[in-house]
Amino acid sequence: MEELEAEKAASEEKKVHYLGEKIPPLQLSSLNIDDLQHLHAKIDVADEERYDCEAKVYKNNRDINELKLKVLDLGGKFKKPALRKVRVSADEMMSALFGTRTKESVDLRSNLKSVKKENIKQEKELTMEVGDWRKNVEAVSGMEGRKKMFAGGVQ
Known part of the structure; x- marks a missing residue:
């Protein structure tokens, strides 16, 4: 945690140093009202552009997350084919289940419990x-x- 805080502080120092080199401090005392209004308009335009960019980033991140969820959902599922009605005799069913090819007829009713x-x-x-x-x-x-x-x- 201390290292993360140290990295944040270092990045802030670099940012302040870079901005100090590239952008000179504003001298607002020497500007007249027209220049101040012009500067204010530029600030408004820059702020609107920043807000639009943030909204686009937020929307793109949300779309990316939705698409990731869709990919995960589609990865584990497959479409089941439509089932057809098939008439199968008891012998065919037993041969399919047990893999025997013999034609022995199995009396399934003999295994049922009889009620007097x-x-x-x-x-x-x-x-x-x-x-x-x-x-x-x-x-x-x-x-x-x-x-x-x-x-x-x-x-």
Whole structure:
């Protein structure tokens, strides 16, 4: 950090020394009003040119950054081709996946889990038997329900 500050100070000294050699200091006390106005107009023109140059540099830097981003985006992407609908049989699909050229027919349905229809019917019947739970609660609630529970358990 100290070296950077030293470099900045050295460059400022060089700049001041160079400008002191090339441009003599202004003697404004000896100038009349017309000369001062003429000098002021020249300063305005130079300031406008400086502002225009700064705006161009800023715009060019922004354009360069945008183009760099576009190049980076395009570098990693490629256009995907449009896919076509293709009808492929199971045998052709298996040969394409595993690279086998044999004509063995593979039964893909044999690997699927089988569901028994009887179990589904039994589950539906069980849910139908339970019915409304509130009726069951009303029947068991109160002393009569408790007597039924104990009487049922004793017999």
